[in-house]
Amino acid sequence: MTEEFLRLERIHKSFVGVYALKAVDFTIRKGEIHCLVGENGSGKSTLVKIISGVLHPDSGRIVVEGQPVASLASAATMARGIQVIYQDLSLFPNLTVAENIAMAEVKERGGGVVNWDEVRRIARAAMARIQVDLDLDAEVGELPIGVQQLVAICRALTSDLKLLILDEPTASLPKHDIDHLLAVVRDLQAKGIAILFVSHKLNEVFEVAERITILRDGERVATLPPAELDDDRLISLMTGRTLIRNPFTFTDARAPGVLEVRGLSKSNNFEDISFALRAGEIVGLTGLIGSGRTELALALFGINPAERGEIRIDGKPVRIRSVKEAVAAGIAYVPENRLVQGLVMKHSVASNLTAAVLDRLLGRLGLIEAARREALAQEWIKALAIKVSDPEAAVQTLSGGNQQKVVIAKWLAASPRILILDGPTVGVDVMAKAAIHETVRGLAARGMAVLLITDEMPEALGNSNRILLMRAGRIRGELQTAGVQPDELQRLVEARS
C-alpha cells in the first residue's frame, strides 16, 4: 500500500453546540485521487476547512507525512503543500495571468519590491509543470472559465504542492474543459501530488478517482472504490434513504390529446414533423446534437417559428409565431441553461417564485399585495414539495434539487398545460436529478403533457412512456419505453441512415 500523506483520526468539530463533524477518520495517500461527497450540511466543507487549516478541530489527531501536528493553520498548510482551489477560483480578474500565478510566491518571498522578470519566470515554470501555454499578459477576467481554472492550478503549483483540494471544480465547466482538467489532474498525480475532489457531480470524477469518501450528517459513512458505487448506492449512502425507482408508466388510453403537430417544417431546421401529446403523458425526445430537436422545441415555443405545418391544441389549430402566443396557448419551455441561470440566488424563494407573475399580485393601487404573494409562494412550495423552512429564505441556502424545483415552479406559475423541458438535469448532482424526475412525474400525474428532451438514455427510458427519435431534422422512429434497455436506445440514436 502506498504511503499516507494525511491522516485525520476521530476529528470532532461543533458550532454552537451543533455537531458538524463526529469522530471522522479520513486518510489521503500520496499521489492519490480521492473524492469527498455529501449533501449540503453533511460536513464536507467543514472537513475541507480543517484540512486546509481555516478551522481547528475541537478534538482529534492530525498526522501529516507521519508527523502528528497540532493543527493545520493556514500559512503552515501552504508551507506543507496543501492548497485549495475554491469553486470561485479566487483569482484576481483585473490582473494578468503572470501576476495571478506568481502572487502567492512573491508574497512568500517577503513582498517588498516586485521584480517583474521574476514574476514571469515563476509563472512560466508553473505552466511548464502541467504543459500549458497561456498568454502571460492576458487579463484573467477576460479569459474563459476553463482557462481561469488552469491559472488557479498553476498558482497552486508555485509552491511545493503535495495535496491539491478542488472544491466543486466541474460545476461551471463545459464538457471539453472538464476533460482537459481531468487530464491535468492525472498528470499531477503522476508527479506524486494527491488530489481531493469535493463534489457531488460524480460522472466525470468517477473516471479518475481511486477512492470515494461519503459523509452524512457529520459522519463518514463509507470510503469505497468507484467500482463499488453506482448512482443508487451513492444516493442511499448520502441520504440514508433508498430510492425506489419505478419506470414511468402511462395507461390512460382515454386521456384527451392536448398537443398535435402535423407536418411541421422549417428549412435547414426540421422537416415534416408530426406527433401528438396527451394529457398526463411524458414523451421523451432524443437525438444527437444537431438532429433538430432543440430547433423543434423552439418552434413550438415561438422563438424559432416553423414555416409550414400545423400546430393544434385541444384539436383547434393555433398560430405560434412568438413567445407571447406560445404562452397564451399554454406552452412553457424551460431551456437547459435556465436551470442554472434562472434564479437570483441571494433573493428569497418567494421572490424567485413570484418574479414571473408579479402582475397578478397587484392590488387596487397597483402595488404588490404581500398576502397574495405569500399565498402564491406557499402554493408552489407545497405543490412541488420544495424543502424550505421559510419562503423568505435565500435560494442559495437550498439544496441543489430544491433550487431546481424553484426554477421549474417559476416557469409553472404561468399555468401552462404543455411543458417542454430541454435537458432538465444537465449538470446537476444525483440527488437533484432524482428530485427533478419526481417533480416532472408529479406534474404529469396532475394532467400536464410533458415533452422531455434529453441526451441521457436512462433518463429518457425511466421517465417517459414513449420516445421520439430525431435524426437530421426528421422523426425517424417512435418507441414505447417499457422493457427497452439504455444501450439499445443509444444504438438507435447513433445509427446512421
Add this chain to the structure above:
Amino acid sequence: MSAARVRLAKGAGEVVRRLLHQNETYLAILILLLSIGIAAINPAFLTYENVAGFVKSCSMVGIMAVGVLFVLVLSGSPDVSFTAIAQVVEYAVAVATLRWGGNIYLALAAAAAMGALMGLLNGVVVHYFRVPTIIVTIATFNIFFGMLYVVTRGKLINIVHPMFRDFGNTLIFPRVSRIGASYGLSLMTLVWLAVAVVGWLILRKTFIGRSVFAIGGNEVAAERLGIPMLRTRLFAFGLVGFLSGVAAVVHLSIVQSVVPNIIVGKELEVIAALVIGGASVFGGKGTVLGAVLGVLLFAILNNGLTLLNFSSYWYNVTIGVVITVAITNSAYQQLRRRRSRVNVKVEA
C-alpha cells in the same frame, strides 16, 4: 526582410496593439486635439507662460488625485474626506507657522503627518467595522470640516508666513515677460510630478502596491491568499491623508491666504479626473499616468474655457458630463464582460 527585422516589426505591432488598448493613449490624443483646437482660436493658449500657469494651478488637485487613486483602486469607491483633511491641515499649518515660525520643510512634514493621521482614521474604521469607504469618508468629511468651523468660526487668514510665498513662487527655467513679471515652470508642478512618479513606483513596483490592486480585484481571494489586509488598507487611506497634507501646503503656497472652505468642493474634480483617466469605479483598475492626464485635461478645459470667454459654469457642466459618461462606460464594460462570460457557458 531579415529575421531580426521581422521580429522588430512584430514587436512594433505589439506595441501599437497594446497602446490602442490603453485608455491613456486616447486621453493623450484628446488632450492634444483639444490643445490644438483652443490654440487655433486663441494662440495665447500654447505659450510657455500660459502652460506653466495652468499646470501650476492644478498641482494641488493633481497631488490629491494620486492619493485618491490608491483608495479608488483598493475599494472601488473614492475617499471623499480628502478635501476636508486638506482644509483642516491648511488652516492648522497657517496658524502654527504664524505663531511659531519654522521652515517650509518642517511645515511640509508636519502637514503630511497630520493628514496621514486623519487618513488612518478612515482606514481603521473601514477595516475593523467593514463600513463602505464612501460612507465612512462622508462621515469623517463632516467631522473634520465641521470641527474646523466650530474651532475657527470660519475666520479667514489674510496674511500667512512669508516662507509660503517664497516656496510657491520658486521657478525653474524662469523668464521675464515684457511687462517685467517673471514666469516659468513652478516648483509646485515639480512637487506634483515627484508625487506622481513615487505613486507610480509604489503601485507598479512594490508588493504593497500590487496588494492594493489585488484587494480591489477580489477582496475574498486576497484575504485567502494571506495578503496583509489591514496594512494595505491603512497604507492607502494614510497615503490619501499624507498627500492631502502635502497638497494643502502647496495650495497655501500658491494662494498665500486661507479661506476655510476653498478646497472643500474639489472632490468631484479629483474623482472626475480619475475616472476619465481610466480608474474603474468598481475598483481594481487605474493608473497614475491616467490620473495625471485626467487632471491635465480638466486644467486645459478650465483654462481654455476662460481664454475663449465662456462662463466658468460651463466647467462645472463639463465635469458632470465627464463623470456620467465615464461611469456609464465603466459599468457598460463590466456588463459586457459578464455577458461574454455567460456566452462561453452557453456555447458548450
